Amino acid sequence: MDSLIAYCGLDCAECPARIALIDDDDALRAKTAESWTKAFGFQFSKEMINCTGCKEPGVKIGHCAECGLRACGQAKGVADCGACADYSGCAKIKAFIAQAPEVKANLERARA
Ligand code: SF4
Numbered sequence: 001m002d003s004l005i006a007y008c009g010l011d012c013a014e015c016p017a018r019i020a021l022i023d024d025d026d027a028l029r030a031k032t033a034e035s036w037t038k039a040f041g042f043q044f045s046k047e048m049i050n051c052t053g054c055k056e057p058g059v060k061i062g063h064c065a066e067c068g069l070r071a072c073g074q075a076k077g078v079a080d081c082g083a084c085a086d087y088s089g090c091a092k093i094k095a096f097i098a099q100a101p102e103v104k105a106n107l108e109r110a111r112a
């Protein structure tokens with residue numbers, strides 16, 4: 001579902017923070033807090049693992065609420081970075097794709 005592709009290209013439909021909120025799944029919150037703490041070097045508590053999704057109103061995980069790609073996409077009024085006229089030359093999205101290569105296909109699906 002394209003509306004759940006975040007500005008950065010992450011698929012919020014597959015994100016455990018969104019799934020845990022929708023299902024009110026405390027075990028998934030705890031498991032995700034533990035794995036994200038290891039992966040990102042930031043102490044996540046299970047109470048933090050709640051998110052409605054990048055483009056949906058409501059609660060966000062801290063890093064997604066503060067995301068520069070999200071703020072820029074909102075300011076430009078684009079569906080996501082892949083729909084932005086500056087996509088090909090944008091250093092910010094290039095840097096994120098280098099960190100999370102899986103987002104590239106989501107961002108470029110509509111560009112072909
Ligand atoms: S915006 Fe929320 S649902 Fe989407 S990737 Fe970020 S934490 Fe997950």
Ligand code: SF4
Pocket residue numbers: 068069072073076078080081082084085086087090091092093
């Ligand atoms: S300028 Fe870059 S960060 Fe901003 S919307 Fe376009 S591609 Fe995304």
